[in-house]
Amino acid sequence: MIRVLKYVALDILKNKIIIAYTIMLALFAWSAFSLEDNESKGVLTVLNIVLLTVPLVSILFSTIYIYNSSEFIELLISNPVNRGMVWKALFIGLSLSMVTAYIVGVGIPLLLFANFATAIMMVATGIMLSMIFVSVAFLCSMFTRDKAKGIGVSIMLWLYFALLFDGIVLFLFFQFADYPIEKIVVILSALSPVDLSRILILLKLDVSAMLGFSGAIFQNYFGSNWGLVLSFALLGLWIAVPFAISLRKFKKKDL
Amino acid sequence: MIKIENITKHFGRFRALNNLSIELNKGECIALIGPNGCGKTTLIKSILGMVLPELGTIKFDGKSIKNDNEYRKHIGYMPQIGRYPENMTIGQVIEMIKGIRNHTNDLDTELYEKFEIEKMLNKKMRTLSGGTTQKVSAVLAFMFQSKVFILDEPTAGLDPISSEILKNKIIDAKNKGCLILITSHLLSELDDLVTQIVFMQEGKLILHENVEILKEKTGEATIAKSIIHLLKTQRA
Amino acid sequence: MYNNISRINIKNIIAVCIIWLSSILPNFSFSTVLRVGKEADFKTIKSAIKHAQNGDTVLISKAIYKEGNIVIDKPISIIGEDYPILDGEFEYEILSIKSNNVVIKKLQLQNSGRSSMNDLSAIKIYENKYVVIENNKLINNFFGIYLQYAKHCLVKNNTLTASQKEEYQSGNGIHCWKSDSLQIIGNRVYGHRDGIYFEFVTHTVIWRNIAHKNLRYGLHFMFSHKNAYFTNFFKDNGAGVAVMFTKEVVMMNNTFQENWGDAAYGVLFKELSDCYLSGNKFIRNTTGIFFEGSNRIVAEKNTFINNGWGMRLQANCIDNRIDKNNFLGNTYDISTNGFLTLNHFDANYWDKYEGYDLNKDNIGDVPFRPLSLFSVIVEKNSPAMLLYRSFMISLLDKSEKILPTLTPENFIDNNPRMTPYKL
Numbered sequence: 001m002i003r004v005l006k007y008v009a010l011d012i013l014k015n016k017i018i019i020a021y022t023i024m025l026a027l028f029a030w031s032a033f034s035l036e037d038n039e040s041k042g043v044l045t046v047l048n049i050v051l052l053t054v055p056l057v058s059i060l061f062s063t064i065y066i067y068n069s070s071e072f073i074e075l076l077i078s079n080p081v082n083r084g085m086v087w088k089a090l091f092i093g094l095s096l097s098m099v100t101a102y103i104v105g106v107g108i109p110l111l112l113f114a115n116f117a118t119a120i121m122m123v124a125t126g127i128m129l130s131m132i133f134v135s136v137a138f139l140c141s142m143f144t145r146d147k148a149k150g151i152g153v154s155i156m157l158w159l160y161f162a163l164l165f166d167g168i169v170l171f172l173f174f175q176f177a178d179y180p181i182e183k184i185v186v187i188l189s190a191l192s193p194v195d196l197s198r199i200l201i202l203l204k205l206d207v208s209a210m211l212g213f214s215g216a217i218f219q220n221y222f223g224s225n226w227g228l229v230l231s232f233a234l235l236g237l238w239i240a241v242p243f244a245i246s247l248r249k250f251k252k253k254d255l
Numbered sequence: 256m257i258k259i260e261n262i263t264k265h266f267g268r269f270r271a272l273n274n275l276s277i278e279l280n281k282g283e284c285i286a287l288i289g290p291n292g293c294g295k296t297t298l299i300k301s302i303l304g305m306v307l308p309e310l311g312t313i314k315f316d317g318k319s320i321k322n323d324n325e326y327r328k329h330i331g332y333m334p335q336i337g338r339y340p341e342n343m344t345i346g347q348v349i350e351m352i353k354g355i356r357n358h359t360n361d362l363d364t365e366l367y368e369k370f371e372i373e374k375m376l377n378k379k380m381r382t383l384s385g386g387t388t389q390k391v392s393a394v395l396a397f398m399f400q401s402k403v404f405i406l407d408e409p410t411a412g413l414d415p416i417s418s419e420i421l422k423n424k425i426i427d428a429k430n431k432g433c434l435i436l437i438t439s440h441l442l443s444e445l446d447d448l449v450t451q452i453v454f455m456q457e458g459k460l461i462l463h464e465n466v467e468i469l470k471e472k473t474g475e476a477t478i479a480k481s482i483i484h485l486l487k488t489q490r491a
Numbered sequence: 492m493y494n495n496i497s498r499i500n501i502k503n504i505i506a507v508c509i510i511w512l513s514s515i516l517p518n519f520s521f522s523t524v525l526r527v528g529k530e531a532d533f534k535t536i537k538s539a540i541k542h543a544q545n546g547d548t549v550l551i552s553k554a555i556y557k558e559g560n561i562v563i564d565k566p567i568s569i570i571g572e573d574y575p576i577l578d579g580e581f582e583y584e585i586l587s588i589k590s591n592n593v594v595i596k597k598l599q600l601q602n603s604g605r606s607s608m609n610d611l612s613a614i615k616i617y618e619n620k621y622v623v624i625e626n627n628k629l630i631n632n633f634f635g636i637y638l639q640y641a642k643h644c645l646v647k648n649n650t651l652t653a654s655q656k657e658e659y660q661s662g663n664g665i666h667c668w669k670s671d672s673l674q675i676i677g678n679r680v681y682g683h684r685d686g687i688y689f690e691f692v693t694h695t696v697i698w699r700n701i702a703h704k705n706l707r708y709g710l711h712f713m714f715s716h717k718n719a720y721f722t723n724f725f726k727d728n729g730a731g732v733a734v735m736f737t738k739e740v741v742m743m744n745n746t747f748q749e750n751w752g753d754a755a756y757g758v759l760f761k762e763l764s765d766c767y768l769s770g771n772k773f774i775r776n777t778t779g780i781f782f783e784g785s786n787r788i789v790a791e792k793n794t795f796i797n798n799g800w801g802m803r804l805q806a807n808c809i810d811n812r813i814d815k816n817n818f819l820g821n822t823y824d825i826s827t828n829g830f831l832t833l834n835h836f837d838a839n840y841w842d843k844y845e846g847y848d849l850n851k852d853n854i855g856d857v858p859f860r861p862l863s864l865f866s867v868i869v870e871k872n873s874p875a876m877l878l879y880r881s882f883m884i885s886l887l888d889k890s891e892k893i894l895p896t897l898t899p900e901n902f903i904d905n906n907p908r909m910t911p912y913k914l
Contacts, residue, residue, distance in 0.1 A: 007351050011340060038842070040820050044880070052882055071338035075348075078303055078334070079355050080327040166883035173868075173875045182874045189877055198881060206799065206822045206879065254266070254306040 004076065004085055008093035011072070012065065018097050021057055025049065025105025033113040040205075043114050043122075046106060047201060050126045051194055054106075055133040056158050058098050062137030063154040065094060067147040074255050087250045091138060091243055098130040118204040125197035128235040132193045133158070135239045138246040142253070165192045186221050193238040200231055256281045256403065256434050257302060262311030264297055264458075271297040272308060273458035281402075284425065284435040286445045288482070289455035295438045296335060298455070299405055302436075303332055328356070331401035335408045335438075337392035339380040345391055346376035349398075358399045366394045369420050385412040393421055403434045410444055422448060442479035452478065454485075528552035536561055536569075536577070543567045551575040551598070559583045566592035571599070574628060579603040579613070585632075586614045594623045603632035610662060612637035616644060624649060634662035635683060641670040646678060653682040658706050658729075663688040667695070675700060682706070686728065689715040697723060708733050709750075720745055727751075731776065733759040737766075744770040751777050757798065760785045770914065773798055779821070782808045791815045794914050800826055800866075809833045817911045818842060818861070822879075825902070826866035832899050836861065840908040848909045859907040862898045864891035 012018065032045035069090070076086045106126060110119040140154040169188060173181070189195045203223045221227050257279040264272040271294045279285055287295050300306040302313060304320055304327065312319050315326040339348050349372075353362075367373070370390045383391070389412050396404060406425070410418045425448055429435055439445055452469060454462035462485070466478060473481040525539040525547055526532055533539035537558050539549045548568040555576045560583040563569065569586075574597055579585040582604045586595065595614060604611035612634030616622050622644040629635045635651040638644060646665060655661035664680030666688045667673060673695040679702075680686035686702025689695070689712035701724045702709035709725035710732040712718070719741040725732050731750030734740070740763065747757035757776035760766070761783045768790040773779035779798040782788070783805045791814045795801035801821040802813070806829025817840045818824040824841055838854070839861075846857035865884050868875050878884050891898060 003354050003357065007354065011342070014342070038820065047880060048882070048885075069340065072340040074305065074334075075339060075352075076355065077305055078327070078332045079352060080324050081355055082324050083304075162882055166878050166881045170868075170875065170878060170883065173872050173878075177872050185874045185877050195877070195881065199877065202879060252307060255300070 004081055004089040005092055008089045009096060011069075012093045012097045015065070015097075017061060018101055021061070022101040022105045025053070025101060026109070028053075029106045029109040033109055039113055039115070043110075043118060043205060046110060046114075046122065047198075047205070049106060050122055050129065050201070051198055052162055054098075054102060054126055054129050055161060055194060058130050058133035059137045059140070059154045059158050060151065061098070062094050062134045063140050063150055064147075066090065066138065066141040067150055070255075077255055083251050084247060087138075087247050091134065094134045094137075095131045098134055099127050102126050102130050115204075118201070121201050121204045124232075125200055125235070128232070128239070129193060129197055132235065132238040132242075135241075135243040135246075139242040142246045142249040161192050161194045165195065169195075190234050193235055196231055196234060200228075256316060258314040258317075259298075259302075260312050260314070262301060262308040262313065264294075264301065264306060264308040270458050272301070274311070275455075275458065275460050276311075277453065277460055277463060279434055279436060281434050282429070282432045283451050284429045284437065284449045285451045285453055286442075286449040286478070287436060287438040287453045287455065288440075288442065289461075293455045294458040295455060296407060297458075299332075299407055299436070299438065302405065303327065303330065328358075328399075329402040331396035331399060331404045333389075333392045333396035333404070333406045333409055335411070336385075337388045339388070339391070341379065341381035343380055344377050345372060345380065345383075348380060348391065349376075349395065352395055353398075356399055361400060362398055363400050364398070366390075366397050366420070366424060370394060370417060386414060386417070389413050390417060393424075397424060397428070401433070404428055404436070406435065406437045408439055409437060410439070410441065418444075442482065443477070446478055449478070452482070454482065522546045522548060524548045524550050526550050526552065527556075528554060540565075540567070540569075560587060561585065562587045562589060563593050564589045566590050568594035568596070569598065570594070571597035573597075574599040576601060579611075579632070581605060584611045584613075584615055588614065588616045588619060588622055591620045591622070593619070594625070595627060596623075596625050597627065599628040599630065600632065601630040603634070605633040605660070605662075607659075610634050610637060610666070612662065612666070615639070616641045620644070623647070632662070634666050635664040635680070637666045637668075638670050638673065639668040641667070641673065643672050644670070645674045645676070647674070648677045649679075651678065651680045651683060655682070655684075655706065658684055661706055663711075664702070664705065667692045670695070674698070680705060680709075685709075685711040686725070688712070689718070691715060693717050695719075696721070699723065701726075703727050705729065709747075710734070712737060716740070719743075724748070725750070725757075728755075730754055731756040731759065733761065734763060735759075735761040736763075738764050740766040742766070742768050742771060746772045746774065747776060747779070748772075748774045749776065751775075753777075756781045759783070760788065763788065768793060772796070772914075773801070778803055781805075782811065784808065786810050788812070789814070792912065792914055793817075795819065795821055795824070797821065799823070803827070803870075804832065804834060805829070806832070811835070812837070814838055815908075815912060816840070817914060819911065823863060823866040823869075825861040826870050827862065827899070827902070828870045830899050832902050836902070836904040838906045838908060839904055840911045841904065842911075844907045844909075846907065853909050855907040855909055859904045860892060860895060860898065860902060861904060862902045863888050864897055867898055 028049055029046055033042040036042045073086060077083060107123045110122055136157055137154055141150050143153055144150050189199060199222055222231055259275060259277045261274050261276050262272050263274050289295055297306055301308050320326055372394055409421055413421065425435060450466055452462065452464055452466060469481050473484040475481040475484050525543055527536050527539045527549060531552060535558055536551060536556055540563060543549055543565065545566050548570060551571045553573045553575045555578055557578045557580055563586060576599045577585050579602045581602050585600050585603055600613040603613045613629045613632040614624060615637040618640035620642045624636055625647045627649045629649060629651040631653055636646055651664045653661060661684040663685040664683035664687060665675060665678060669691040671693050675687065675697045677699045681704055683705050684707050686705040686709045687700060692715040695718045697720045699722050703726040705728045707729050709728035713735045714737060716738045721743050723745045726748040728750055732747060750757055755777050757773040757779040759781045764786045766788045769792050771793045773795045775797045778800045779795045779802055781803045784807045786809045788811045794817045797820045799822045801818050801824040804827045806827060811834040814837045819842045824843065841859050841861055844855055844859045846855040846859065848855055865888055
């Protein structure tokens with residue numbers, strides 16, 4: 001495992017896109033904090049990076065990388081190496097590089113400039129989101145052998161999580177405005193890791209507003225220690241489940 | 256050494272292997288021949304665990320290869336078209352395979368030296384010609400003193416000198432008592448190498464015969480002619 | 492001309508002084524001090540009061556006195572030495588003031604009776620004038636200081652703490668009912684139901700009080716016209732501050748801070764009119780100010796920092812002026828539930844303003860619409876808060892800012908400031 005991981009990780013880290021991604025994140029984050037006149041505006045810019053850029057780059061880069069390394073995988077498999085190991089090593093290698101890029105690019109300026117509790121929450125959710133979308137990319141690449149189709153699927157999934165899901169939820173709000181749907185909404189939010197992460201960050205960022213109205217409901221569900229544990233457990237599931245499915249498929253796949 | 260029992264494999268609707276059983280023994284050099292798309296590569300990949308048949312079992316030294324990967328230690332595999340990570344250099348690929356195999360002592364470096372790989376260690380894989388890639392594949396296949404060699408179109412793309420070097424290496428291995436499985440379209444090349452012939456068609460085993468017996472039966476001097484003779488008589 | 496006026500004034504002043512002196516002098520000239528304590532002439536406070544003449548002083552040395560209900564029915568001063576403790580044993584109203592010109596100083600009053608039937612309290616003033624309650628400590632009482640039909644009383648520098656957990660077990664800190672011309676100055680109220688409660692109280696000044704962690708409201712008044720609130724501090728009260736059904740109130744330089752919760756407001760203005768708000772600070776509240784049915788209120792030079800909603804204006808509010816305020820770091824600066832607004836916004840500083848100022852007059856050249864589309868959505872459909880700051884919503888908000896379709900057209904600040912006011 002370690003040996004396989006070593007070669008996979010080395011190969012990924014040498015990839016110029018990862019380095020470019022790190023630099024891009026760092027540029028955005030540092031400029032967000034140094035150009036905006038107050039810290040909270042900088043945090044908002046970074047929030048958009050966390051919620052949009054991180055998932056997009058994670059899922060796209062991982063999907064493309066998996067397709068491009070089919071030869072590499074084949075080569076490894078023809079040697080005395082466990083298939084599962086290869087797949088896990090790939091996942092760990094990709095996650096590791098995305099997370100490292102995020103921590104170096106965004107984590108450091110966040111911890112330096114932003115309110116500590118907010119910063120910690122944003123770093124934690126950013127790490128989770130990076131891994132979740134790597135995991136989803138693994139699943140995408142198992143759907144189809146065709147690289148173009150695979151990339152298409154991954155972009156669609158990103159669009160869904162970043163944009164469409166919210167649209168659907170908003171639509172539901174208007175459709176069922178007359179019913180007490182708060183609880184359903186809370187459950188619904190667990191269906192999108194991006195939304196779950198956003199709410200977790202909001203509870204730190206917009207404390208005052210989140211304590212009013214139905215915000216208080218979210219505070220009760222997500223803000224308590226149990227809620228926090230549960231939310232992160234859910235995010236953990238978003239990493240584990242897609243990857244587990246892809247692992248099962250990969251073990252049965254013909255190369 | 257390798258025992259294949261009733262394996263069947265479909266790719267979609269296409270049936271690549273159809274209830275195929277075969278036994279491959281030590282010390283043999285077996286030519287796997289047949290028309291395009293007859294299932295040769297699928298059979299090889301099944302033995303290597305890269306393709307998983309739906310039915311049937313494959314046993315290596317008496318043990319099923321399902322959920323096992325250690326048996327591949329004993330196999331040196333040379334693919335039809337070697338596909339390697341494009342950004343790696345030859346040196347890195349060799350180092351990586353060595354690292355993964357964790358096979359440190361008594362490497363067989365004969366081909367490495369004869370093909371003069373050392374001179375091109377820093378070349379990126381994507382810049383290599385087909386022939387050079389084949390050389391790298393051959394070097395990797397023979398490097399680890401394996402008991403079994405699976406060679407998919409080994410001499411395709413190689414220049415005559417390299418081809419000769421490789422042939423000699425194969426004969427050496429045969430004499431050492433290894434099992435060698437070769438697929439090739441160039442039947443003439445196989446004459447002085449092989450001891451057994453396996454002929455496949457549409458995923459089925461048509462013929463598995465000792466070369467000498469085959470020649471005797473058909474009364475022809477070369478393998479190529481024997482096969483053609485055989486095909487003609489079958490059709491008639 | 493000028494001389495004439497000043498002469499008249501001086502004459503008036505002298506006349507007033509003579510009247511005042513004549514009323515005070517008898518008290519001073521013949522007053523005696525009656526001591527209460529273990530080694531003093533009087534063992535109990537009640538006996539001392541009984542023997543006291545008008546204008547006398549009862550001086551109580553430090554000890555614990557459990558004398559049930561003490562009635563003060565003559566104009567005397569009750570003064571403690573080093574805070575003697577008067578204990579109500581959870582059964583009695585401790586001091587009942589039934590005379591004018593009573594002074595209560597430096598006592599510690601604790602454990603009053605608890606009864607919602609007759610609102611038992613530590614000190615109750617019944618229909619009297621010129622009572623002074625100063626520098627007392629009130630601990631763990633039901634009601635603290637209770638004034639009914641009182642006039643010209645001074646409640647100053649008292650500390651009131653209570654520790655009930657539930658609203659119904661707890662009374663108000665300073666409770667005033669049908670009173671007039673009071674001065675409530677420099678008191679601290681902690682842990683009561685309402686910190687300061689007024690009903691039908693007029694012409695009163697409330698100055699430099701601190702109310703925090705009260706169970707319900709820090710300040711709560713109804714039907715209390717023409718009062719002025721200066722430099723008070725209201726923090727972390729259960730539901731903030733709520734004022735209702737009142738006219739002509741002035742609130743200046745008060746701070747409303749960290750009132751968090753669904754129904755908690757920095758200030759809730761319900762049916763108020765003709766009020767003036769200036770120099771107040773609203774910091775980290777769920778809602779800074781909530782206006783409901785309030786008219787002709789002028790709010791200027793206030794600061795709204797880090798609130799969930801800086802200001803919420805219900806559609807039934809008319810003719811309010813919101814000028815020259817600072818809005819900084821609020822989740823929403825303004826929200827409303829209506830489509831038509833008849834209120835005026837002018838020359839405020841909005842940190843969300845993204846316009847420019849070409850002529851450098853510190854006034855933005857493009858009007859600012861403080862109402863975000865999403866705040867309108869949330870006002871109608873509160874669970875939608877879940878989507879706050881999502882990409883979808885940002886897009887919607889941006890497009891709405893450019894082409895307003897759902898937000899009221901006249902909800903606009905035509906002269907937004909480029910830099911915050913120094914307040």
